[in-house]
Amino acid sequence: MKLSKLNKTTILKGGTILDPVLGIEKKGNVYIVDGKIKSIANIKTPKTATIIDCTGLIITHGFCDIHSHFREPGQEDKETLESGAIAALAGGFTRVCVMPNTDPPLDSPGYLRYIVDR
Numbered sequence: 001m002k003l004s005k006l007n008k009t010t011i012l013k014g015g016t017i018l019d020p021v022l023g024i025e026k027k028g029n030v031y032i033v034d035g036k037i038k039s040i041a042n043i044k045t046p047k048t049a050t051i052i053d054c055t056g057l058i059i060t061h062g063f064c065d066i067h068s069h070f071r072e073p074g075q076e077d078k079e080t081l082e083s084g085a086i087a088a089l090a091g092g093f094t095r096v097c098v099m100p101n102t103d104p105p106l107d108s109p110g111y112l113r114y115i116v117d118r
Contacts, residue, residue, distance in 0.1 A: 007048075008033065009032070010032040010049060010050070011032070011049050014055040015057045018060045019061070020061075062092060062094025064096070065088060069098075069099050072115075
């Protein structure tokens, strides 16, 4: 999976927009400027915009996994923080909570600082 930053102006075009908080389910476009949603509508496309075709796809909020097993530190042969983060992003997860059952366990401020810094 190739990860890259969004252009300054990006349009997610033609997807089904789901917003469970507002109870919205509709087809449309999402206009993003500087990484933030500017509008949800059919807009005139700026020439400099990157257009991502979302036909047949769902556009919704990022998910949060509160039970993730990233095996770093200690079992990096199974999964690292990087490989786990890439897998989470590919699945639509923008936040994860890593379990402390690593070897050594994540049970001290020093080990927690290691995870945060990585």
